[in-house]
Amino acid sequence: MSRLLLKMEGIVKRFPGVVALKGVDFELKAGEVHALLGENGAGKSTLMKIISGALAPDEGRIYLDGQATAIASPQHAQALGISTVHQELSLIPSLSIAENIFLGRHPRRRGGVIDWEATGARAREVLRDLDLHDLDPWWPVHRLRVAEQQLVEIARVLTWNPKILLLDEPTSALSDHEVERLFALIERLRSRGVGIIYVSHRLAEVRRIAHRVTVLRDGQRIATMPMAQVTEPDLVRMMVGRDVQDRFARGAAGTGAPVLEVRELATPTGLRDVTLTVGRGEVVGLFGLIGAGRTELARALFGLDPIEKGQVLVEGRPVAIRSPGDAIRAGLAFVTEDRRQGLVYPLTVAENVTLASLQRFTQWGFLRRRREARASEEYVQRLRVRPPDPRRQVRFFSGGNQQKVVLAKWLCTGARVLILDEPTRGIDVGAKAEVYEIVRQLAAEGAGILLISSEPREVLAVCDRVAVMYRGRIVVDLPVEEATEESLMSVASGLEVPA
Amino acid sequence: MSKVSEAHVQDSPPLAAEARGPARSRWSWVMRGGPVIALAALVLYLAVGSPHFLTFGNLMNVLRQVSINAILAVGQTVVILSAGIDLSVGAILALSASIGAVAMAYWEWNVWLGMLAALVVGGLCGLVNGVVISKGRIPDFIATIGMMSVARGLALIVTDGLPVPSHLTALTLRAGLPEQLIWLGSGLVAGVPVPAIVAALAVALGWFLLRYTGLGRAVYAVGGNREAARVSGINVDRTKIAVYTFSGLMAGVAGLVLTGRLNSANALMAEGAELHSIAAVVIGGTNLFGGEGGVGGTIIGVLIMGVLNNGLNLMNVSAFWQRVIMGAIIVGVVVFDQWRRRRFGH
Numbered sequence: 064m065s066r067l068l069l070k071m072e073g074i075v076k077r078f079p080g081v082v083a084l085k086g087v088d089f090e091l092k093a094g095e096v097h098a099l100l101g102e103n104g105a106g107k108s109t110l111m112k113i114i115s116g117a118l119a120p121d122e123g124r125i126y127l128d129g130q131a132t133a134i135a136s137p138q139h140a141q142a143l144g145i146s147t148v149h150q151e152l153s154l155i156p157s158l159s160i161a162e163n164i165f166l167g168r169h170p171r172r173r174g175g176v177i178d179w180e181a182t183g184a185r186a187r188e189v190l191r192d193l194d195l196h197d198l199d200p201w202w203p204v205h206r207l208r209v210a211e212q213q214l215v216e217i218a219r220v221l222t223w224n225p226k227i228l229l230l231d232e233p234t235s236a237l238s239d240h241e242v243e244r245l246f247a248l249i250e251r252l253r254s255r256g257v258g259i260i261y262v263s264h265r266l267a268e269v270r271r272i273a274h275r276v277t278v279l280r281d282g283q284r285i286a287t288m289p290m291a292q293v294t295e296p297d298l299v300r301m302m303v304g305r306d307v308q309d310r311f312a313r314g315a316a317g318t319g320a321p322v323l324e325v326r327e328l329a330t331p332t333g334l335r336d337v338t339l340t341v342g343r344g345e346v347v348g349l350f351g352l353i354g355a356g357r358t359e360l361a362r363a364l365f366g367l368d369p370i371e372k373g374q375v376l377v378e379g380r381p382v383a384i385r386s387p388g389d390a391i392r393a394g395l396a397f398v399t400e401d402r403r404q405g406l407v408y409p410l411t412v413a414e415n416v417t418l419a420s421l422q423r424f425t426q427w428g429f430l431r432r433r434r435e436a437r438a439s440e441e442y443v444q445r446l447r448v449r450p451p452d453p454r455r456q457v458r459f460f461s462g463g464n465q466q467k468v469v470l471a472k473w474l475c476t477g478a479r480v481l482i483l484d485e486p487t488r489g490i491d492v493g494a495k496a497e498v499y500e501i502v503r504q505l506a507a508e509g510a511g512i513l514l515i516s517s518e519p520r521e522v523l524a525v526c527d528r529v530a531v532m533y534r535g536r537i538v539v540d541l542p543v544e545e546a547t548e549e550s551l552m553s554v555a556s557g558l559e560v561p562a
Numbered sequence: 563m564s565k566v567s568e569a570h571v572q573d574s575p576p577l578a579a580e581a582r583g584p585a586r587s588r589w590s591w592v593m594r595g596g597p598v599i600a601l602a603a604l605v606l607y608l609a610v611g612s613p614h615f616l617t618f619g620n621l622m623n624v625l626r627q628v629s630i631n632a633i634l635a636v637g638q639t640v641v642i643l644s645a646g647i648d649l650s651v652g653a654i655l656a657l658s659a660s661i662g663a664v665a666m667a668y669w670e671w672n673v674w675l676g677m678l679a680a681l682v683v684g685g686l687c688g689l690v691n692g693v694v695i696s697k698g699r700i701p702d703f704i705a706t707i708g709m710m711s712v713a714r715g716l717a718l719i720v721t722d723g724l725p726v727p728s729h730l731t732a733l734t735l736r737a738g739l740p741e742q743l744i745w746l747g748s749g750l751v752a753g754v755p756v757p758a759i760v761a762a763l764a765v766a767l768g769w770f771l772l773r774y775t776g777l778g779r780a781v782y783a784v785g786g787n788r789e790a791a792r793v794s795g796i797n798v799d800r801t802k803i804a805v806y807t808f809s810g811l812m813a814g815v816a817g818l819v820l821t822g823r824l825n826s827a828n829a830l831m832a833e834g835a836e837l838h839s840i841a842a843v844v845i846g847g848t849n850l851f852g853g854e855g856g857v858g859g860t861i862i863g864v865l866i867m868g869v870l871n872n873g874l875n876l877m878n879v880s881a882f883w884q885r886v887i888m889g890a891i892i893v894g895v896v897v898f899d900q901w902r903r904r905r906f907g908h
Contacts, residue, residue: 365793367792367793386795386797387792387793387794387795388795388796388797390795391794391795392795397793399793403787403789403790404787404789404790404793405790405793406787406790407782407783407786407787407790407791407853408786408787408853409782409786409849409853409854410782410783410786410853414779414782414783418779418783418790418791418794418796419794419795421776421779421780421796422776424776425775425776428775428776428777429774429775429776430773430774430775430776430778430779432774472794
């Protein structure tokens, strides 16, 4: 293998409060598949965005075909021969496959009129190239399965004839058969001299398809090496790092009676046979990759998605949960993954804090504003929300403090079971530690906590027990002492099927 | 996975943002309001420009003229705060007024019963709006456009397309409109027009509802972030239904006042009133996408429109030109307000 298509030197990217890339080097040769690995927040996506022109680096140089180049925008990247297939699909559902593939650059007749025949013919060609004979180019995209949409997305990108192709978790929605199709395509592109950067959490796949691998951790490049020279455990170790975080002081009392019991739960959103118990004073980690079913479990428990089958018990009593109102009355609380589902931004801190327990703050329908003011004052103090002003609109607070307001809202309901979905995502390190502290403190006060996380370190540091989900099921449930970052990652990636 | 989390880091506001942003105080709707500045400028201009403007009689005149729009706009404010829009208030006004007038003039209903009928009809129309929107899961403006046509049609059916009471129906006419209703539209209390007093009561009711009730809080929450409100256990459907019912009720009140003032009701009265009420709400600084604003701003919006109207009359501007100027100024005020907000923060 030969020519260097892309060379990056000393790339630094800073975000407010975080240095996402701390001087990373990277290179891509013509005709190679180069895997980019790393945990959450390691800097993979930032690096991808810099290559695809979505972000500009703060420091460092980029060479394309040996030429120093500044990639100004995604359009510019496209023109330079760099194309990206994003994890989130960017197709327009109501338009046809052909229209999506040629969006904005349809073949035209003289006079600028779109040449629909040529559009259809060329779309058919591209689909055939991808071995997608069964798709009619005039079908609207929303009629396709997600996997097919993913392949159409790839088809679209290929019409640009990229020299460099970035694939971000391209197989997350694909079946085994479709993965084979994709791999065959990658092989064909590679043999034509296209350089491919491949990001995935599925290590087995990555080992099969990639020639070289670069591992990032905490914004630094840990290693770049030929895939043949590393084993999967090596990769996991490089991704996770050896340094073991201090564990938080756990509730000495151990765990009390179960506060939440889930029995053989199944949902239309893909959960199968989920059985789980959270005890009083216990923090249970729910680990898994995106799409494993963790958020789906939380949503079903909270009445946001329907339950097909199974039973939910709170403090030993079966509860029927059909709406979030039911869930709150049953004593559940849900800190959503997306903070935008947790806060009403135009309202003040005080108004957000009492939002989930308005019944307690109204009498005959009238608000008890003085009681509200007192309660919100108390939570603002207790959770150290800064600035400590409950009358300020919540949109003016930083991410970490907004998250504390969300927590305050749920504490205010007096919930006995707290479901936290990625509660520390996107907040800075200091606020993270505070959130962990609050979680442990709540457990010490007798709440049962279900902590959804994709960071193994977080799970190991904060939880008493950990359940790992894979494809809608809980595949492992064990005390945290028996888990390591490596074992969690392997189980969650489907590498290790536990007995 | 990391993609999402890093995107978040990037999107989250800088830490310095913590310190920004004013505390929300009781008077912040005034302080935040460019509309207040606009109204003051307008009043000042007219006071200097016309000797008749700042007279008690003229000011009372303005109040009488704006009262219908004020009552409708209170309902509209609550709807818009919940991220909805009610295009049917003019039609509901006409329907409830028509039914009330027919009941009193032709069916010889007691005046209180007739007024109650008008209010019930208004509330029911609003209730239907709310149910159709929340249970039928269709956009607010589609449902209320439908109601706009249905209510006008029903009003035409009830009145036979004639004014009520009408000389053409003199044979069936047993009674005129009761004097209590006339008083509601044209009476004076200590020199202040009764419609203005009714409007003030409506504003007070709206203000109280939004500020001091659980429903009011739910309205802001649903409009500010529907999904977050839902996750917090707020019954979004019930809130929507309540909001539209309230708006319909306000339309019923406005219908009675207008009937009393005109001494007659008809199926085509108050055409375009929905647009005036929406204009007043938006001029008053309430966010068209919901969650922010209140009746305090709306009343300023109503007054801006009323004063403008009055001033153009005093200055003998032709009625045709008045429409042109009115439209331009409505848009101008909102553009100015948006610019001010971007420039100086909320």
